[in-house]
């Protein structure tokens with residue numbers, strides 16, 4: 001397959017929160033990406049900066065406020081959406097408020113593998129539970145297919161840029177990723 005034609009992009013945000021060695025993800029209850037886990041985010045509204053939208057979406061979808069740091073940029077393309085999704089990805093290690101379920105997302109904490117090697121094992125053998133916390137490890141088998149390519153490095157502190165093109169069945173067909181720090 002060729003790269004999907006890139007004409008226009010629409011801005012989105014996505015925010016990942018880590019606290020006490022655990023990662024907060026949301027189970028998406030509706031829309032594209034339904035029944036998958038993801039960070040919290042959505043469309044940037046007119047007149048809003050991506051950073052402002054990231055804070056608003058995190059509050060709306062998970063009920064919490066955080067000082068988010070911009071860490072990555074992802075271009076997501078799919079025949080299912082008319083414009084590319086240009087996603088600015090944010091990160092924080094603390095937050096205020098109580099994590100709360102919203103109409104769009106059911107938040108859940110996951111154990112983070114302690115090395116990139118352990119991430120690979122968790123990717124190969126899904127549904128493993130961390131014996132010390134009783135939490136499931138990051139559910140890579142229930143996330144967008146490209147996330148397993150960058151999330152391990154992202155959680156070890158690397159920033160990145162990348163692009164992933166999907167087919168209408170939701171499978172990734174073409175991609176590139178580059179670490180920028």
Ligand SMILES: Nc1[nH]c(=O)nc2c1ncn2[C@H]1C[C@H](O)[C@@H](COP(=O)(O)OP(=O)(O)OP(=O)(O)O)O1
Nearest residue numbers: 012014031032033038041042043076085144146164
């Ligand atoms: N972690 C991720 N990995 C990936 O490859 N694509 C992602 C992604 N997070 C989001 N996307 C893509 C898929 C989706 O089409 C688009 C928009 O993402 P979202 O699901 O966060 O936004 P929504 O369409 O729910 O927006 P709102 O209705 O404003 O919340 O970006």
